[in-house]
Amino acid sequence: MVRITVIIPTQNRPKDLQRCLYGLADNDLSLLEEVIVIDDGSQIPIAEVIQVPGLPVLVIRNEQPCGAAACRNIAGISAKSKIIAFLDDDAVPSPDWLKIIIQELKSDHGAITGRVLRFDKGLISQARQVRYNMRYTVVNKGQSVSFFSGGNSAIWTDLFQKVGGFNQHGSGGDNGLVADLSGQGYKVHFIPELVILHRNSKGLKKAMIEAYNSGRFHPEQLRFREALHKVVSIKAIVTDGTPLVAVFNWGLNLLHLIGRIQRKK
Numbered sequence: 001m002v003r004i005t006v007i008i009p010t011q012n013r014p015k016d017l018q019r020c021l022y023g024l025a026d027n028d029l030s031l032l033e034e035v036i037v038i039d040d041g042s043q044i045p046i047a048e049v050i051q052v053p054g055l056p057v058l059v060i061r062n063e064q065p066c067g068a069a070a071c072r073n074i075a076g077i078s079a080k081s082k083i084i085a086f087l088d089d090d091a092v093p094s095p096d097w098l099k100i101i102i103q104e105l106k107s108d109h110g111a112i113t114g115r116v117l118r119f120d121k122g123l124i125s126q127a128r129q130v131r132y133n134m135r136y137t138v139v140n141k142g143q144s145v146s147f148f149s150g151g152n153s154a155i156w157t158d159l160f161q162k163v164g165g166f167n168q169h170g171s172g173g174d175n176g177l178v179a180d181l182s183g184q185g186y187k188v189h190f191i192p193e194l195v196i197l198h199r200n201s202k203g204l205k206k207a208m209i210e211a212y213n214s215g216r217f218h219p220e221q222l223r224f225r226e227a228l229h230k231v232v233s234i235k236a237i238v239t240d241g242t243p244l245v246a247v248f249n250w251g252l253n254l255l256h257l258i259g260r261i262q263r264k265k
Contacts, residue, residue, distance in 0.1 A: 003033035004098055005079040005157070009071035010089035011040040014049045016199065021052040023092035023197075029054050031098040033081035036060060038071035068150065069174075073165035079157050088151030090199040092119070100194050101154045110186025111155035111177070113148050114194025125199075127248045136192065144187035150174040152196040159186060167217070176217060211252040215259025223261070 006024060010017045017037070024035065032055075039046055039061040050057045060074060068088075076084055085101055087093060094100075105112050115136055118129045139145055150166065155177075163180040178188050 001030075002083060002102060003031055003081045004083045004085050004101060004154070005033050005075075005081040006035045006085045006087060006098075007038070007072050007075040007079070008035065008087045008089055009038045009040055009068040009075075010042065010046065011065060012042045012044055013089050014042075014044050014046055016090040017046060018049045018052075020087060020089050020091055020093075021050060021055060021057070024087070024097075025052050025055050026095045027093065027098040028096075029098075031102055032056070034058055034079075036075040036079070038062065038075050040067070040071050041065035069166035072150065076157070076160050076165050082157055083154055084157050084160055085154040086150050086152070087196065088198065091116075091151050091196040092198075093152075094195045094197075097194065097196070100191065104189075104191045104194065105154050105156070109189045110159055110181040110184070111148065111153060111188045112191045112194060113145065113153040113188055114191050114196070116149060116152055116196055116198045118199075119197040120199045123244065123248060126242075127252070131252070136190075139190045141190065141192055143190050145190045146175065146178055146188075148174045148177050148188050151198065152194060153188075154194075155181075159184065175214075208252070208255055211255040212259040215256040215261075216263055217259075221260060221263040 008017070008020060021035070024032075035055050035057045037046070037050055037057055037059050039059055041062050041064050046059065050059060060078075062071065062074070066074075072086060083101065083105060085098070100114075101112070116129075116132050118125045135147060159181065163177070163184060165177075166174065167176045181188060
């Protein structure tokens, strides 16, 4: 039977990690080969946190932080199963998360990614959820997509290793995997039933950095005139949130577009 290796990078968030692991433990664990937790130089020991009944957890520790993308790559090299699935430490997978991965990761799919739903409150969390929702409204189940959620996704292990995993640029590197898979003749497919609950907000500074980096490491660069057109476009500020959320997201879009102008080659 095909089983799954779940990879979870973590750093100094023991409560988040514990919630994530207990959520994973609510799944059908017969589908689980192993859980690899990458402790990315945490100052707080995680030994007690990972002691969740029924979970076969392996901890790999980086003495010096190297970022989520590098952590996933380190774990991906040693994965024992045919499928690798990714979770963020501040996420909680649905009880059928593993089952859906087994059902939906077809042999002709390179990878699958799903929906992120928030469980926290506040402006930043709401704004980020609106951005997620706008993405989901334009795709159907099974459709190939240009995005890849490093915190809610699955990929064939041999394919992940063949393309060299994620690049090393945090949130901006997740979508880069889509292009790498395309170069091997595979696509990322959207599965709406693949759901996690997520702590969307890590503060204003984090939101701004992620918005900029998602543009800086975007597969396609924008010229200044193209970016300006997007800035003034009504589509850049219309959301299904409140006016305050709309203005906040407009600001994040602006940072993203600046990043794309300055895209790292």
